[in-house]
Amino acid sequence: MSQKQFKSDGNIVGPYLLGLARSNPGLTVIKHDRVVYRTKSAGNDSKVALVSGGGSGHEPTHAGFVGDGALDAIAAGAIFASPSTKQIYSAIKAVESAKGVLIIVKNYTGDVIHFGLAAERAKLAGMKVEMVAVGDDVSVGKKKGSLVGRRGLGATCLVHKIAGAAATFGLELHDVAEVAQSVVDNSVTINASLDHCTVPGHKPENLLGKDEYEIGMGIHNESGTQKSSPLPSIPELVSKLLPLVLGEDEDRSYVKFDPKDEVVLMINNMGGLSNLELGYAAEIVSEQLIEKYHIVPKRTITGTFITALNGPGFGITLLNASKAGKDIIKYFDYPTTASGWNQMYHKAEDWKPLADGKVPSAPPLKQVRNEKKSGVKADYDTFAKILLAGIAKINEVEPKVTFYDTIAGDGDCGTTLVTGGKALTEAIKDRSLRLDDAALGIEDIAYIVEDSMGGTSGGLYSIYLSALAKGVRDSGDSKLTAETFKNASQFALDALYKYTRARPGYRTLIDALQPFVETLNAGKGPRAAAKAAHEGAEKTRKMEALVGRASYVAKEELKRLDDEGGLPDPGAVGLAALLDALVSEAGF
Known part of the structure; x- marks a missing residue:
């Protein structure tokens, strides 16, 4: 199997979206926000609007499902990383409808956080919004997946198509959401692959032996749940997969199927x-x-619908349409122009908007900054110096964090932190951060982190920093002090807990953050708090992952670093290093 790839700096998502629109009349691109929307959906109040998206690398999902009878808009993140809340909100605004907006998201932590935050912002703006999370993977049993639920795989495309048709038939928001949820509840998927995929611009990694294959693969290069050898024939492999997808194992019995x-x-x-x-x-x-099994499929579709880049494998998805509802087959059969479903014929006039060689485009959604000063003063140069020290530390530990995340996740934790650091460094250089006002400065940092980092960690950092800014603003203090920061840190942690199930002991960055905040509020000082964060990160070496992508990784993979005490959580390691640098530079 070839591991060769074209040279790439990884900056291919934006051009891909433009190329998609160039070959599919009726699509408009907001290039800056990596948003694609159905041109006819803008200002269309006659139907419920469907918005989806997620990390890139799964093409034709998600942008390929924008079209008549399917999605109205999507927001595309970087490869295997959730789009930011700003991108998602931009997609929602592009197709805002008086009948409401249904958000469809795959059940991954970063996606749920970012799309959920965008939904809440849309509600605050007066929109009618509902959200459905797709989870159809049966590779993780009910016991292990009780906290995080099933991953979103092939059924995501069925939800896009069927809910899109339901909206076209004029159903109300709640009814379209019920159709989507019913498809989720009655769908199951299992994947199997010969190897992991190759990420553009990254060094290929051989995680499977020459004669090995893997069952239970996800779509983000995470390991599956069962490695086997020797390589099987397709009939042999299918005979292993169907009992899993049909729920013969009670722990994986999510949907029942009868011959009728x-x-x-x-x-x-x-x-x-x-x-x-x-x-x-x-x-x-x-x-x-x-x-x-005496099951005769009513409809069979075969093709490339949702991918893990060039993953050399396939997935089986079954939807029990009888249990999902009486109109499911009707919605399934309804025509769509979405290229990810099939190639439709376009009339000559459909191509006219592209006659000048340009893709229809729209300006990005502008970020409206809070201009109300908090009255909590800070020294700009000192604030900037502390930030730069933290960024330098992140750059130093990035290789180690990335290595850990290559084993425990999708390998982007370290580079994501560095990307956020680069954006903040530029903002410090051009003095666009309002660091002379403590609350506004932290708020600006939160927006930059959200916009530049993406992924789960970007969302968690942004939520925490946003709440930290509010805590500082509400303090009533005239200047930023250690006491101000201490009180605000607890407020911010409480706010963060509203948006994540992660808690101490779950093997996430919370295992570093919570001890830091707790020690700080116990009056032991910032230096002791930073030490507690480091000790918390080290404790993750012995923890079982309960949430996040590491919870799906086979235990054998997590044992690769037993010689150094175990594999720590990458996010916790990165955060602990950052906090240590910030505290040290602040002179505590």
Whole structure:
């Protein structure tokens, strides 16, 4: 299997969206925000608007599902990283409808946080908004996945298509949301692959042996739940996958299927399988469903719907349409112009907007800054110096954090922190941060972190910093002091807990943040608090992951660093290093 790839700096998402719009009339791109929307959806109050999105690398999901009878808009993040709340809100505003907006999101921590925050902001702005999280993966059993739920895989595309058609039929927001949720509740997916994918601009990694394959693969290069060898034939592999997807194991029995049920079968290419092999797999799955289980699919679709870049594998998705509702097949059959579903014929006049060689475009959503001063003064130069010290420390520990995250997650934790540091460094250089006002300065940092970092950590940092800014503002103090920061830090942690299930002991960055805040508020001082953060990060070496992507990784992978005491949580390590540098530079 070739590991070669074209040279890339990784900056391919924006051009991809423009290329998609160039070949699909009726799409408009907000280039700055990496938003694609159905041109006819702007200002259209006749139907519920559907908004989705997520990290790139899963094409044609998500942008390929924008079209008549499907999605109205999407926000695209960097590869395997959630878009920021600002991007998502920009997508919502582009297709805002009086009938409301349904947000469809895959059940991953970063996506749920960012899309949830965008939903709350839209509600504050007076919009009618509901959100449905897609979780259909059966590789993780009910016991292990009780906290985080199932990952969003192939059924995401079925929800886009079926809910999109339901909205076209004029259903109200709550009814469209019910259709979407019913598809989620009655769908199951299992993936299997010969290897992990190759991320553009990154060094290829061989995580599987020459004769190994993996069952339970996700779509973010995370490890599956079962490695096996030798390599099987497709019929042998299918015979292992169908019992899992049909719930013969009670711990993975999410949806029941009876021979009399109307069932939709989707065979999805994870990106690197040939069309010949994929079609063969579809026929083998169909044959075994019919012969072994007496299930005759009512509808069968085969193709590339949601990928892990060039992942050399496929997924089986089953939807029990009978249990999902009487109109599900009708919505499934409804035509769509979304290229991710199929290629539709376009009339000549549809191409006229592209006649001048330009893609229809719109300006980005402008970020409205809070201009009300807090009255809590800070010294600009001191504030900037402390920030730069923290950024320098992040750059220093990035290789170690990235290495840890390559094993425990998708490998972007360190680079995400560095990206946020670069953006803050530029803001310090051009003096766009209002660091002479403590609350406004922290608020500016939160916006930059959100806009530049993305991913789960970017969302968590941004929420915490936003709440920290409010805590400082509400303090009533005339200047920023250690006491002001101490009180605000507890307020910010309490606010963060509203948006994440992570708690101490769950093996996340919370294991560094919570001891820092607790020690600080116990009156032991910033230096002791920074030490507590480091000790908290070290404790994650012995913890079992309960939330986040590491919770899906096989335990064998997490044992690779047993010789140094275990594999620590990358986010906790990065945060502890940052806090130590900030405290040291502040002179505590």
